[in-house]
């Protein structure tokens with residue numbers, strides 16, 4: 221299969237390219253090779269490469285900055301996704317759009333289903349939902365894959381931040397009133413690899429399974445790494461941020477199971493695997 225990956229220098233993009241390269245012909249394109257806000261370039265580059273599948277992981281991902289850069293966030297996540305979806309449809313490619321738990325408002329008390337109503341609270345979430353709507357209306361072969369709390373070898377993320385803070389601090393306060401599911405980029409990439417080979421189009425929730433708070437996630441990182449540091453739970457109000465975070469963004473994996481895929485492993489197993497990978501480096 222010929223697979224074109226956007227955002228190939230990003231945290232997820234690099235993992236996807238590395239994994240898929242073993243079995244497929246992969247075109248991993250960073251912003252320098254394909255700026256998705258350039259509609260003409262999207263048409264030209266896809267026409268040139270004639271991919272069977274486009275995995276669209278490029279995005280404006282600065283959640284807090286998006287609050288003051290609304291136009292930029294919508295240009296990349298909304299319009300950019302639209303241009304790419306049009307170009308993919310023209311060459312008959314399957315289109316896999318990576319989306320986010322931030323499309324939900326986080327007021328639920330039980331896990332969100334794929335067809336639950338979206339109601340994003342942040343500019344970033346609204347711009348990603350705009351991307352979802354374009355994909356649904358323009359692509360006849362679309363996978364929309366919502367993920368959450370992503371970490372992995374490439375790029376900055378919560379796990380790496382915790383490990384680096386532990387080098388200089390004796391104690392840390394971490395938010396204990398936001399619930400979600402951490403996701404290891406390798407586990408997500410393994411799921412995407414299976415998904416794109418099918419024609420089981422639709423919306424998927426793909427995070428590692430299980431639920432925790434950021435505080436519980438931090439505790440697990442230190443426990444699994446054998447680091448003795450005091451971690452104290454705190455509230456979101458103690459760490460005000462420009463963009464509102466969903467309080468509860470746990471996502472049910474109904475589509476994964478209904479379509480016969482194996483569920484993604486528990487988040488703590490993914491974390492353990494990632495920490496082992498870091499140790500081996």
Ligand SMILES: NC(=O)C1=CN([C@@H]2O[C@H](COP(=O)(O)OP(=O)(O)OC[C@H]3O[C@@H](n4cnc5c(N)ncnc54)[C@H](O)[C@@H]3O)[C@@H](O)[C@H]2O)C=CC1
Nearest residue numbers: 227229230231232251255256278279281320367368369370
């Ligand atoms: N990091 C996280 O916790 C989560 C991420 N996601 C989604 O997962 C996907 C991958 O995220 P990450 O790899 O973590 O983000 P990232 O920020 O590491 O990578 C995004 C990449 O997109 C590129 N990009 C930005 N504007 C572009 C443009 N105009 N044209 C081409 N490329 C452009 C950036 O240069 C960057 O390399 C994104 O769609 C994001 O919205 C969803 C849920 C959680």
